[in-house]
Amino acid sequence: MRIEADPERCLGCLACEVACVEVHSPSDHVPRLKVTKGIGTEARFRGYSVPVVPRRFPILCRQCDEPACVTACKTGALWKDESGVVRLDRDRCVGCGMCQMVCPYGGVRVDRTAGSAYKCDACVEHGAPACVKACPVHALQLVTEG
Amino acid sequence: MPNADVCDYLVIGCCAAGVAGIEGIRKRDKEGSIVVVGEEDVAPYTRCLLTDYMVGEVDMRKLTYRPMRFFEINKVRPMLGKKAVKLDANAKQVTLASGEVLSYRKLLLATGSSAVLYDVPGKELEGVHVLKCLRDAEGILADAKKTKKAVVMGGGLVGIMTATALAEMGLDVCLAVTSPHIMSQNIDDDAAAILEEHLREHKMRVLANAQVVEMIGKHRIEGVKLADGTVIECGVAVSAKGVRPNLALAEMAGIKGRRGILVDDHMLTTSPDAYAAGDVVECKGFISGELEVAHIWPVAVEQGHIAGENMAGGDVAYAGVVGMNTTTFFGLPVVNIGESKNSTPEQGEQFLVSSDTKARRYKKVVLRDGKVVGAVLMGDVDNAGVYKSMICTRVDVRAIREMLLAEEFDFGKLADALLTKQAIPPGQAGA
Numbered sequence: 358m359r360i361e362a363d364p365e366r367c368l369g370c371l372a373c374e375v376a377c378v379e380v381h382s383p384s385d386h387v388p389r390l391k392v393t394k395g396i397g398t399e400a401r402f403r404g405y406s407v408p409v410v411p412r413r414f415p416i417l418c419r420q421c422d423e424p425a426c427v428t429a430c431k432t433g434a435l436w437k438d439e440s441g442v443v444r445l446d447r448d449r450c451v452g453c454g455m456c457q458m459v460c461p462y463g464g465v466r467v468d469r470t471a472g473s474a475y476k477c478d479a480c481v482e483h484g485a486p487a488c489v490k491a492c493p494v495h496a497l498q499l500v501t502e503g
Numbered sequence: 504m505p506n507a508d509v510c511d512y513l514v515i516g517c518c519a520a521g522v523a524g525i526e527g528i529r530k531r532d533k534e535g536s537i538v539v540v541g542e543e544d545v546a547p548y549t550r551c552l553l554t555d556y557m558v559g560e561v562d563m564r565k566l567t568y569r570p571m572r573f574f575e576i577n578k579v580r581p582m583l584g585k586k587a588v589k590l591d592a593n594a595k596q597v598t599l600a601s602g603e604v605l606s607y608r609k610l611l612l613a614t615g616s617s618a619v620l621y622d623v624p625g626k627e628l629e630g631v632h633v634l635k636c637l638r639d640a641e642g643i644l645a646d647a648k649k650t651k652k653a654v655v656m657g658g659g660l661v662g663i664m665t666a667t668a669l670a671e672m673g674l675d676v677c678l679a680v681t682s683p684h685i686m687s688q689n690i691d692d693d694a695a696a697i698l699e700e701h702l703r704e705h706k707m708r709v710l711a712n713a714q715v716v717e718m719i720g721k722h723r724i725e726g727v728k729l730a731d732g733t734v735i736e737c738g739v740a741v742s743a744k745g746v747r748p749n750l751a752l753a754e755m756a757g758i759k760g761r762r763g764i765l766v767d768d769h770m771l772t773t774s775p776d777a778y779a780a781g782d783v784v785e786c787k788g789f790i791s792g793e794l795e796v797a798h799i800w801p802v803a804v805e806q807g808h809i810a811g812e813n814m815a816g817g818d819v820a821y822a823g824v825v826g827m828n829t830t831t832f833f834g835l836p837v838v839n840i841g842e843s844k845n846s847t848p849e850q851g852e853q854f855l856v857s858s859d860t861k862a863r864r865y866k867k868v869v870l871r872d873g874k875v876v877g878a879v880l881m882g883d884v885d886n887a888g889v890y891k892s893m894i895c896t897r898v899d900v901r902a903i904r905e906m907l908l909a910e911e912f913d914f915g916k917l918a919d920a921l922l923t924k925q926a927i928p929p930g931q932a933g934a
Binding site for chain 2: 364391393394395396397411412413414416425428429430431432433449451452453454455457458459460461462463465466467469470472
């Protein structure tokens, strides 16, 4: 189970980020996903240079099949559950940042003062994922097969 | 002699690589018998968190990253508190100090490494420690409570982490480093200068080019003497001069190695059916292609896992060692990945650097032939993994070079660059 993001659809409205913080409050004060901009360089059209609006990329955990974060975790706080979601046990996490260093997507955020990591758990304890529900353009989809 | 007691898999060593080896084996073989021999009679724990344990930030429960029931769940027979003293690779037998003889079909040598004690007069004095295992941490802790002053010798990660921990416990700490700057094996001199200033701001004394020549005291340590004659008083001293692979078993069996046990990309040693992983091995570096030893957690785990899978009939190749570390010193996170220690670029290399000493921010990307081969990040390390992935995928980033240092550089920028062919994975035609 994972949430897939489609940068071609994303408008960058940040409704997902708000929904994420809301559903995980008060334990989280930062969203577990982040909408970021692409490069947005210039393009050529009939010999003229035209600015391109940067694509938006919602960045969040991909629940990898072979998660590098789980392998690298020094405290056993991360594991992949039966539904394929990479789970984090906050109680075991020390915020060392090892997971962050090996995640190719920047899908884990670490609060070093609080000594804990933050990552998407596909809202397994909240029913349907809040960000998917909140997205007005279906740029975020819950994928359950495989 | 046919022996009913032959185990399918024998794992020597029960830390990062050994435990990962067990998990690797169980990924492919759910039933084969596994025996693990560990010198310490405790559940597997994380050595890299021992300094956090000393400060009290991490308790025994968090330190133990796999509980005792890990063995039960994975149907492993743990033989903890036992030391393997003899290996006969031809007879496929390991003898323990207790006299027990274990026969195996496949062997994993995950014997790890030992801390090197500063080899100077007085090193046997009471109050002189190394930090490698739980017992060492307890020893330092006990001595630290009796004194107000500590000296840590060695400016590597273990040295700084130990010094930081002792400082947080309220001791006056002096960090004596032989090299011209701290973390000389990890980061360049400019990054080190920022970190040194940060440490000094937190009341730590950092002495570079400080060669310790003697540890002074009658029975207990009273101070250390430097090459220039200076004596630094202390009631506890920690030697953090790095580690040495535990090669005794392998050497006894004629398994080849120089600085570590030589393994191929399947983690197989020169002896058939004997694999090795973790701190004890020497294998190909991902960037240099030359033989390297790495003494870091994620590498040990990855190698152990691959060795385990291959022992159980898998065919998994290891891409090679990518050195990396992430640590937080008094709230300042520091990450180094790949070829990050040089202060001046080598032939064909280009350094991209942005630095702000006051804000304690530093970002450096090392490019070689248009590809990222190393990075140092300080302060903002949120996207450390994106830099690591650029190293591991060998993507050509020449066209987005300017962007790599930007504060907002993240996976979105890289993904867009890949989509618009401004970043080019190997094997694809250049734009």
